[in-house]
Amino acid sequence: MEAKVLVLNQDYQAISVCSPQRAFTLCYLQKAEMLDHYPHLSLRSISRQYNYPSIIRLYTYVKVPYRKVSLSRINVFRRDGYECQYCGARTNLTIDHVLPRSRGGRDTWENLATACHDCNTRKGNKTPGEACMPLLHEPFRPSFIMFLSNFTPRLHDNWRPYLMM
Numbered sequence: 001m002e003a004k005v006l007v008l009n010q011d012y013q014a015i016s017v018c019s020p021q022r023a024f025t026l027c028y029l030q031k032a033e034m035l036d037h038y039p040h041l042s043l044r045s046i047s048r049q050y051n052y053p054s055i056i057r058l059y060t061y062v063k064v065p066y067r068k069v070s071l072s073r074i075n076v077f078r079r080d081g082y083e084c085q086y087c088g089a090r091t092n093l094t095i096d097h098v099l100p101r102s103r104g105g106r107d108t109w110e111n112l113a114t115a116c117h118d119c120n121t122r123k124g125n126k127t128p129g130e131a132c133m134p135l136l137h138e139p140f141r142p143s144f145i146m147f148l149s150n151f152t153p154r155l156h157d158n159w160r161p162y163l164m165m
């Protein structure tokens with residue numbers, strides 16, 4: 001599958017994802033600047049080789065409606081790449097309250113994490129610190145773009161700063 005390009009608005013807000021060809025054209029026409037590229041990939045014409053864009057920024061501000069991702073079980077799984085955030089297991093997944101519900105932990109993006117049944121049971125009514133079970137990734141509120149692009153944290157580390165706002 002070809003690597004996608006993250007498109008930032010003039011004010012550095014992530015607004016969409018596009019193909020590398022489209023991104024290259026926008027840069028070529030001086031409608032956007034290339035902020036980052038994939039180091040191991042390149043775009044080729046017959047005679048030349050070009051950087052393969054990873055992030056571009058538009059020179060002109062574009063108005064876009066604010067869209068947010070609804071908090072649901074499936075969306076927490078998607079954010080976490082269907083992986084237990086304690087041991088990395090991919091089966092018997094449940095939703096864990098990082099700060100347990102019995103201790104005032106709420107249903108928020110920052111307090112919910114994917115956990116396999118075993119880890120969830122082992123953690124019980126403790127915090128990750130008390131249970132000595134550090135999280136693989138700190139839970140965060142995902143942006144709409146992240147879902148649009150089927151973003152996985154491991155593949156697009158350089159996109160992260162723009163998607164966790």
Ligand SMILES: [Zn+2]
Binds near residue numbers: 119
């Ligand atoms: Zn686990």
